[in-house]
Amino acid sequence: MQDLINKVMSEAGLTESQAKKAIEATSGYIKERLPSILRNQIDPILNGKTWDDSIRNQANEFGEEMRNKADSLAGDIREAFEKAFKKKA
Numbered sequence: 001m002q003d004l005i006n007k008v009m010s011e012a013g014l015t016e017s018q019a020k021k022a023i024e025a026t027s028g029y030i031k032e033r034l035p036s037i038l039r040n041q042i043d044p045i046l047n048g049k050t051w052d053d054s055i056r057n058q059a060n061e062f063g064e065e066m067r068n069k070a071d072s073l074a075g076d077i078r079e080a081f082e083k084a085f086k087k088k089a
Helices: 002-012 016-033 042-046 051-088
Strands: none
Touching: 002 016, 016 042, 042 051
């Protein structure tokens, strides 16, 4: 984010503290108006990541979460089958 702070300082003639406050105010304003799925993209972009990087990271996190849930579900199903067949045996 320091690159953005420096840019705002240079272009707007603000102190570092003023630039940080301006960025935070603008970021908050934008976040309030975006759908929740996009709100999480603002901070990484302000910290120098590209939109592609931010979306890719979010997709990877989502994929990992789904993989974990699928593994858990598979384990639950396996346990249910084992219990069902043990009772009948």
